[in-house]
Structure formats: C-alpha cells, structure tokens
Amino acid sequence: MKTRLHTLSLTEFRGYERLDVDLEGRSLYLFGANGAGKTNFLEAISVLNPGRGLRNASVGDLGRRLPHETKGRAWGVSAILKTEDEEVRLGTGSDPRNLDKRAVRIDQQTVVAGRLLDHLRLVWLTPAQDRIFLEARAERLRFFDRLVFAADPHHASTVAAYEKALRERLKLLTQGPADAVWLDALEERLANAGVGMIVARRLALEALQAEIESHQGAFPKADLGLTGEEQSGAVAVYDHRALNGWLRDGFARARARDSAAGRSLFGPHRTDLSVFHRDKDRQAADCSTGEQKALVLNMILAQGARLSRVKMAPNPVVLLDEVAAHLDPIRRGALFDETDHLGLQTLFTGTDENLFDGLKGRALGVRVEGGQWTEFRN
C-alpha cells in the first residue's frame, strides 16, 4: 500500500501551541537552529505508532509546558494518511480522563495503539540510536525489536506478554510463595511467547540481511547476528515444539539461580544483536563514530526497503533526525537518491539549509524558528 502522510495537526505538543501542516504526501526537510522544534515535530509523528515515540517519553512529558508550569498540558496529534484509494484519520493524545495515559483514535473510533500499525509504519533514526553499539545489551535489543515489530506487529504484544510473565515469575521466586504449579503455568506462558519472539527475530534478521546484501548503496554492509543462550541452543529454530520444550526446561532449571540472583538469567530477553562491519572486519563497537552511524543508517534504509516491498502493509514513512549533517556530501547525496529511488516518504532535519541542496525540487523545505514554520515550496 502506497501510504502517504498528507496533513498533520499538533495541539499543545512540546513547544508547539498549534501547528497545521500540509505535506501533500511529499518528503520534507526541516532546518533551523538548535532548539527550534525540529525533533519535536518528528516526535509528534512518532507517537502515531504504538510505544513511547522516538524520545521514549512518557505521555505527561509530551504536553506543552511554559517555563513556570510544572505539568504538561493535555496534547493531541492527528494526521490524515492517504493510499491509492482510501483516506484515514489517525489521532492520539492525552486521555481526558487521565492525562498520564494516552488515547488513540482511528477515524474517530477509540482503538488500542497497536491498530495504528495497520495504517502507518514508521522507521526512524535519531542521534541517540547511533550509540546503540556502545549501549547496554537491553537497549540494542529494544532497537532491534522495533525493527522486528514494524514488519510483524504481533511481535510487540508477544514481547509485552513475555515480559509481564517474566516479572511475575521473578516476584514469585524472590518473594514467594514459590508455588510450583503457578511457576509451571508462568513458564509455559514464557515458553509460548519465547518461541514467538525467537522465531520473529530470526525471520526479521534474515530478511534484513538479505536486503543489505541486495543493496548496492554507498553505505557499509553489516553482518547481523543474534547471540545469547537461547539462540545458540542445539534446537533448530523452526522446530517450534522442541524449542518450546527447551525453553521450559531452561526456565525450570534456572529457578534456583534466578531466585538467588534476583534476576532472570535465562530466556530470549537475554538475546543480543551483534553487528559486524564487513569491510573493516571489525565488530561495530570497535568502529569509528562515523562508521557506526553509517552502519546503523544502512540497517534503517534496508528496513525501509524491506517494508516498502510488503504488499499488504502500508509503505513506511522514514524519520531521519540530524542524519544529513554527519555524512560527507557524496554519502548525503546517496542518501537522498536512495530514499527517493525507494519511493519512501522521508522527513529529514538539520541545522543548515544547505545540507539539503540535493533535495531541492524533490521535497518540501521548511525553516523552523521557535515553533514557527516558514515553507519553501520547490
């Protein structure tokens, strides 16, 4: 589905009191000084997907707050998306009954946040994600899980169900009573969700690697892998029954150890994403900052390309925050060509207008200053 973002309206969102934007389905570059409101705008789009958006912010922090105010106001973001033959209106914002929760609407009907993925799939890259190779394993896994669930929306709810059961099991093990029947039931739930997680991640990894191989872009190739106990187990990943049994045995065996450690030391939440820079013959963590940025960007572009080929799902919209400034002119040009060639509606930000010279005529340009927009249609 060739989904395109057409209009966006922000109300009391971060620094924006009110903003109405008509993108007409085009790509966009936003430029302006630090603090002008560029990332805030991308963040507003990012909350049109499930989760906490590209800054991982809580609902209460997203509302506009004047310097003397201690609490953010009630906020809202809405968008009109168009495909070849239909138009849909997505909306989200503070729930009027509880401003710390958010409500989601599709065509005026209140729905669960996961339904947003039926209409809009986002891929984003922010400066914080450049550091994923240096972050703790859990951060890297969260980054990878986002890539998985953009293509497979069930993955998000499977991970949530798994994590809930994992917390309950740990509570039983550490605070008791460690009722064996209840532990068995929780571990069965963990094993069921765990199989789903392992298989979804493996399939996503294979698809992403295949996409990277088929790409002849200007960005370095990554060899991706998943490491961790459960991945290197002797069980074939597609033998779901055996995998399930292996997980249940593993959880049962880990009870005493987890109880003593106060942590869950076994299971697919312990997986790590390994990324290897093929040309440099080095792990990503040992590469230069620029090399790491290029590797992540290539993964994000591969993800965009992969999602754009899925016939029954919406075409992804790509948010690239401050990416252009870190690329040399040749790579920057290659990035613009590549997003264009893939037909991806892409929203770029940067401090200087001239970073985007290569996009003139291909995207809408906007100067942002103190939350005010000046458009340059070209």
Ligand SMILES: Nc1ncnc2c1ncn2[C@@H]1O[C@H](COP(=O)(O)OP(=O)(O)OP(=O)(O)O)[C@@H](O)[C@H]1O
């Ligand atoms: N809840 C809020 N209410 C009002 N203003 C906010 C709120 N949250 C953040 N801001 C303000 O928004 C501005 C940051 O905007 P944003 O992060 O979009 O800037 P930017 O243009 O991306 O800048 P940079 O180039 O530095 O990344 C800051 O001035 C910040 O104080």
